[in-house]
Amino acid sequence: MVNDPFKALSHPIRRGIVERLAEGPATVGEATGGFGVSKPAISKHLKVLEDTGVVKRVVEGRTHRLSLEPEVLSVAADWMDRQRALWGRLFDVVDEYLKEGESQ
Amino acid sequence: MVNDPFKALSHPIRRGIVERLAEGPATVGEATGGFGVSKPAISKHLKVLEDTGVVKRVVEGRTHRLSLEPEVLSVAADWMDRQRALWGRLFDVVDEYLKEGESQ
């Protein structure tokens, strides 16, 4: 199990899959066409996304319908937001720091 | 070289370092104390963050002053924002989809 949204997003192919699914549900073929890797590779990436809870899968006949599970991605997004709130302060701190450097 | 902010953030220790640095610059010891791993392990994590451009290092005597480089993290944050904008639509799409399912 991975259970870490950042780890799930740490591979460009998986981010690509998320990007496509962000536009709406899709089958495996639709969501992963054109990445230029074999089907087993895709299958593994999907498993990571599914284990992490980023993607949900519903089997429909011989195709699988994939959809995003936005709540899990929100954990990562919220972390980014919290850090970004601090970056705002950081700009000030670094500004201050650089000014101190100049005046010495 | 890593050159991928998501990959840089894909390890909890590196996120911890970023969290501490988001509150302001710090030395290696200050920024990485209490992670419970050896110094070489820390050194490697720092190298990843530095290679990616997330963290900047200035040598000051025998200590190293670390600070965040927010622009690079913004690349990741912006990606999250773009996806999140789509998730908004996604909620609607999924809603629609579920309703269709009910009515069949």
Next chain:
DNA sequence: GCTACTGTTCACCAAGTGGTTAACGATCCG
């Protein structure tokens, strides 16, 4: 029933990751 299609699982492999201990380099301080 047979064939085509969608997708997974299996077995394998090369490369990368994350950790260790030991040794080192450089700086500060008595």
Next chain:
DNA sequence: CGGATCGTTAACCACTTGGTGAACAGTAGC
């Protein structure tokens, strides 16, 4: 100078990751 401190580098190891081809399972359609 000599010792303590901050941090890196080197060499090594176990495990994970990301990929492959081959085979399989299930469904759809002729």
